[in-house]
Amino acid sequence: MIYIYLDGYEYNLGIFELIRSFFPNKELKNIEDLKEYSSGSLIYISIIELNNFIVFRCQFFLDNELISKNEENLEKIFIERNRDKAINIGVKKSIYRTLVEVSKTKHPWGVLTGIRPTKIVHELVEKNINTNDIQNILINQFLLDESKANLIMEIAKRQEKYIYxxxxxxxxxxxxxxxxxxxxxxxxxxxxxxxxxxxxxxxxxxxxxxxxxxxxxxxxxxxxxxxxxxxxxxxxxxxxxxxxxxxxxxxxxxxxxxxxxxxxxxxxxxxxxxxxxxxxxxxxxxxxxxxxxxxxxxxxxxxxxxxxxxxxxxxxxxxxxxxxxxxxxxxxxxxxxxxxxxxxxxxxxxxxxxxxxxxxxxxxxxxxxxxxxxxxxxxxxxxxxxxxxxxxxxxxxxxxxxxxxxxxxxxxxxxxxxxxxxxxxxxxxxxxxxxxxxxxxxxxxxxxxxxxxxxxxxxxxxxxxxxxxxxxxxxxxxxxxxxxxxxxx
Ligand code: SF4
The missing domain is CATH 3.80.30.20 (tm_1862 like domain)
Incomplete structure (x- = not known):
């Protein structure tokens, strides 16, 4: 069993699936009170709002001992327009990096848990974002392996004539x-x-x-x-x-x-x-x-x-x-x-x-x-x-x-x-x-x-x-x- 505690953020399916992808055979339990945890594994996720920054912190405890920790910082000014999306990605990145360290495995799809990753590429193209920047977003924001980023960009390109x-x-x-x-x-x-x-x-x-x-x-x-x-x-x-x-x-x-x-x-x-x-x-x-x-x-x-x-x-x-x-x-x-x-x-x-x-x-x-x-x-x-x-x-x-x-x-x-x-x-x-x-x-x-x-x-x-x-x-x-x-x- 892995306990999950969120401070300042609501539990959602994307988080569950990301954690599940690292521990496919473990039961996951979202707890609302830390008293429910006494031993075993705990993933403690918190969001801290400072003046100009939001800090996403993920800590992994085993039998009350801190095993791994990651913090991602986001300047508030960059997320005003798409606040919910940016916060979601920030939380997932801190979870992902913590769990990579704990499990010693990397996932080629990074923080993406959805079933249609090529849709992201189409959405970025529709916003007139150029190819280099799309690749950059996929690798640095969503933490995809370069090979997967290139694969979905290639596929999206091939699909264009049938979609538009x-x-x-x-x-x-x-x-x-x-x-x-x-x-x-x-x-x-x-x-x-x-x-x-x-x-x-x-x-x-x-x-x-x-x-x-x-x-x-x-x-x-x-x-x-x-x-x-x-x-x-x-x-x-x-x-x-x-x-x-x-x-x-x-x-x-x-x-x-x-x-x-x-x-x-x-x-x-x-x-x-x-x-x-x-x-x-x-x-x-x-x-x-x-x-x-x-x-x-x-x-x-x-x-x-x-x-x-x-x-x-x-x-x-x-x-x-x-x-x-x-x-x-x-x-x-x-x-x-x-x-x-x-x-x-x-x-x-x-x-x-x-x-x-x-x-x-x-x-x-x-x-x-x-x-x-x-x-x-x-x-x-x-x-x-x-x-x-x-x-x-x-x-x-x-x-x-x-x-x-x-x-x-x-x-x-x-x-x-x-x-x-x-x-x-x-x-x-x-x-x-x-x-x-x-x-x-x-x-x-x-x-x-x-x-x-x-x-x-x-x-x-x-x-x-x-x-x-x-x-x-x-x-x-x-x-x-x-x-x-x-x-x-
Ligand atoms: S739908 Fe396809 S996979 Fe399912 S039983 Fe029929 S043939 Fe087999």
Whole structure:
């Protein structure tokens, strides 16, 4: 247990997450009275206001003995306009530097705990801050490693042509299909094995189509940008059902108006020739076939019902039949996998050469079987995961893949990041849109999130559909009225 005491400052999630990133397995307890602490670890954070300065002080005590201490000073004159933000960064810097000394580990993302670090770069660019100053802010204010600062600046630059000029009329559509063939052990999405839900598939599709038609009415004066059909595994539906959904999308929004249509075909055990031919006939220009690993032992261990050979067959079938862009998702840090196994997976990627590769770091999410049973498996340490990320990055360089979006997840091994790589000009616009939040995304289907973006105020409003299929089916009027209320007009 680590006790946290704040003097002159309110406890917030960012502080909790920063401390948690140094001590992932310890319980953290925020105390309001120092009497609650008698022994063990205590992080004492205080803010002291002097005439011209604010002092941020962090002290780490072990059994009442001071082990480490850091102080950051800020001249008041520099923070008048953005006082809350500046204070938050000052507090985090003093905590970070204290904990680096205590734990003897540095974190490449410094004090950043948010999941979208590239957004910071876009915000600084929008304020006309030049490249050198942005790099300086990332390294000296947010304490990022130079390599991470350069990475997010490179990604933000690559995204610019897809984001700007910002238009309040533009939006993308996300359609959620919550069915999968089986449940993967690392998955915490609210998805269900389709074989237990066949009796609800027709009702689900009817309701989904009704929701899509309603969105069309609500967005009549807006301009559609991209469509993403995800889940779950949309291809676990029968071909005719998935085709019906795509046809409805075209009927509602106009095929020619949609710049990009992605369908996740994540599991190769759901892909067959009829499905691929339907994609081609319906002009689906991007699909995702996700191996996660090309090692059969691992695939079995994580509950995937297929082999690496199935992945190769699905990929070849899709390419042979003319699917334009294929993405492949990989996960680093799966149980039993080290650098050798990752290199084997990357060797296959080199041969296949898909247009997009998304490299994830394993996230042990609450609600996943892997997290519940983590004591049974062998996970690699932070340093090895770092080596795997380096191997993936070197592979990308060698094969002319460019990083084009990045996000961080909570509970990833070593607090690393997920990176989407792309061949030149093959970036997935929807992925940039969902990450950078500079346009509205309208979600349809169970658990789908709708985010309305107000560019003038740089602000988002959200509403989320029910996460259970039964609630989605039975409380549909509430979903529609929430969508109307969030002022889609
Ligand atoms: S295929 Fe994807 S959504 Fe389905 S259970 Fe596996 S990880 Fe979850």
């Amino acid at each position: 000029p910002i238009s309040r009329l533009k939006y993308s559509l996300y359609i959620n299909i919550p069915f999968c063939p089986t449940k993967c052990t690392y998955c915490s999405f609210p998805t269900v094995p389709i074989k237990n839900y066949y009796h609800l598939v027709d009702s689900y599709i009817n309701q989904l189509i009704y929701e899509i038609k309603t969105i069309k009415e609500l967005m009549l004066l807006k301009e559609i940008n991209t469509v993403y059909i995800g889940g779950g595994t949309p291809t676990s539906l029968p071909v005719k059902d998935l085709q019906m959904i795509i046809k409805e999308v075209y009927n509602c929004f106009g095929e020619d108006s949609i710049g990009e249509l992605t369908v996740e075909a994540g599991r190769p055990d759901t892909i067959n020739l009829d499905m691929i031919k339907m994609f081609k006939e319906m002009n689906v220009n991007r699909i995702s076939i996700n191996p996660q690993s090309m090692n059969d032992k691992t695939l079995k261990l994580i509950g995937r019902n297929h082999t690496s050979r199935d992945i190769l067959n699905s990929y070849e079938m899709a390419k042979y039949n003319g699917i334009e862009t294929i993405n492949m998702d990989l996960i680093l840090g799966l149980p039993g996998e080290g650098v050798k196994e990752i290199n084997n997976t990357l060797k296959y990627m080199e041969e296949l050469s898909p247009e997009n590769i998304t490299v994830h770091t394993l996230s042990l999410k609450n609600g996943s079987a892997l997290k519940d049973n983590m004591h049974k498996y062998n996970f690699e340490k932070q340093r090895i995961v770092e080596n795997m990320l380096d191997a993936a990055s070197a592979f990308a360089d060698r094969n002319e893949y460019y990083p084009y979006y990045l996000y961080r997840q909570k509970n990833t091994i070593g607090n690393f990041e997920n990176i989407g790589y792309s061949k030149k000009d093959k970036e997935c616009i929807y992925n940039i849109s969902i990450m950078e939040e500079k346009e509205s995304i309208i979600g349809a289907g169970v658990g789908a999130t709708t985010k309305i973006y107000y560019p003038d105020e740089n602000r988002l409003e959200r509403t989320i559909n029910f996460r259970s299929i039964n609630e989605y089916l039975n409380r549909f009027n509430e979903i529609i009225s929430k969508k109307r209320n969030i002022s889609l007009g």
